[in-house]
Amino acid sequence: MKMLTFNELAHRLPPRKAISHKGDYGRLLLIGGNRNMGGAIMLAAQAAVCSGAGLTTVATDEVNHTALHCRLPEAMVLNWENNDLLISKIKGADVILIGCGLGLETISVRLLQTVLINIADHQKLILDGDAITLFARNPQSPTALKTLATPHQKEWERLSGLTPLQQTEISNQTAVKRLGIDVVLKKHGTELYLAGSEPQRINVGTPAMATGGMGDTLAGMLAGFLAQFPRHYRQAVCGAVYLHSHIAQGLAESRHVVLPTDIISRIQTEMKEMIAPEE
Numbered sequence: 257m258k259m260l261t262f263n264e265l266a267h268r269l270p271p272r273k274a275i276s277h278k279g280d281y282g283r284l285l286l287i288g289g290n291r292n293m294g295g296a297i298m299l300a301a302q303a304a305v306c307s308g309a310g311l312t313t314v315a316t317d318e319v320n321h322t323a324l325h326c327r328l329p330e331a332m333v334l335n336w337e338n339n340d341l342l343i344s345k346i347k348g349a350d351v352i353l354i355g356c357g358l359g360l361e362t363i364s365v366r367l368l369q370t371v372l373i374n375i376a377d378h379q380k381l382i383l384d385g386d387a388i389t390l391f392a393r394n395p396q397s398p399t400a401l402k403t404l405a406t407p408h409q410k411e412w413e414r415l416s417g418l419t420p421l422q423q424t425e426i427s428n429q430t431a432v433k434r435l436g437i438d439v440v441l442k443k444h445g446t447e448l449y450l451a452g453s454e455p456q457r458i459n460v461g462t463p464a465m466a467t468g469g470m471g472d473t474l475a476g477m478l479a480g481f482l483a484q485f486p487r488h489y490r491q492a493v494c495g496a497v498y499l500h501s502h503i504a505q506g507l508a509e510s511r512h513v514v515l516p517t518d519i520i521s522r523i524q525t526e527m528k529e530m531i532a533p534e535e
């Protein structure tokens with residue numbers, strides 16, 4: 257499988273324009289965080305804001321609001337039980353990420369349905385964590401033009417029907433086409449299956465990343481990149497996936513384990529290297 261290299265990514269995403277404002281860098285809606293997994297959506301939101309999303313709103317269980325405000329005052333928060341407000345935020349978003357700490361309860365099912373029913377084809381949708389598990393139970397065509405799922409191997413098994421041993425490049429490609437979505441298959445050597453380009457694999461990453469919340473952080477980075485670089489879809493997805501593991505690999509030179517928050521604290525600096533210099 258083709259390897260994704262830093263050279264392919266460096267200086268391909270555009271710098272910020274002087275005449276611009278936060279609305280030019282994307283409106284992002286993140287949905288997740290039930291009563292016992294608020295940390296997952298907080299990590300995703302921090303990663304999205306640090307990746308440069310213009311305006312970030314988080315729909316989560318009310319129990320998480322104070323903690324989220326304390327950790328990340330840059331984000332707006334809404335109670336995910338407020339259906340009317342949620343629908344208006346869905347309609348106003350450029351990118352929606354659902355699933356980090358979403359849970360598998362009745363409300364989780366309702367939230368995913370609300371997104372799938374109300375999203376339009378000019379918007380982008382990212383399905384992570386529990387949203388993948390729920391979507392796999394009831395697969396349907398989302399009306400978003402671009403839907404990206406970010407499963408680990410067990411979540412991919414639920415979605416594709418392929419056991420980890422059956423998850424070969426050819427079988428994965430067939431399943432991706434059947435589902436009609438793009439897939440970032442997370443593992444050691446994460447694989448990218450994006451419509452219109454051949455599958456690619458990263459050669460960065462480390463077992464120091466094997467800790468809870470690491471995938472939530474990647475989902476937030478992807479959301480931040482896609483919100484901000486709407487006309488550079490492939491570069492944005494590849495850039496976020498590569499940078500997440502590249503940062504971890506660098507930090508692992510001097511650490512036994514790399515925490516999601518360690519990665520988040522490096523995103524802004526490392527993005528400076530990746531983005532094209534101003535003319």
Ligand SMILES: NC(=O)C1=CN([C@@H]2O[C@H](COP(=O)(O)OP(=O)(O)OC[C@H]3O[C@@H](n4cnc5c(N)ncnc54)[C@H](OP(=O)(O)O)[C@@H]3O)[C@@H](O)[C@H]2O)[C@@H](O)CC1
Binds near residue numbers: 297386411443471
């Ligand atoms: N701080 C927080 O709030 C956190 C909240 N989180 C939230 O938890 C929710 C559920 O996400 P999830 O990934 O933990 O759970 P689930 O869907 O049950 O799958 C796990 C099962 O699959 C298996 N497995 C096989 N291969 C695997 C692989 N490569 N990678 C991983 N697992 C693999 C695995 O095997 P085992 O570990 O038993 O060997 C196990 O049987 C989701 O919403 C997420 O956002 C977490 O992010 C943590 C921090």
Ligand SMILES: Nc1ncnc2c1ncn2[C@@H]1O[C@H](COP(=O)(O)OP(=O)(O)O)[C@@H](O)[C@H]1O
Binds near residue numbers: 467
């Ligand atoms: N051994 C490993 N080598 C490289 N990357 C790893 C390894 N273990 C985990 N990761 C990375 O960590 C992330 C784990 O994602 P996920 O299982 O969804 O975590 P969580 O749901 O806890 O946030 C993925 O990006 C995966 O590629």
Ligand SMILES: [Mg+2]
Binds near residue numbers: 384385408471472
């Ligand atoms: Mg996960």
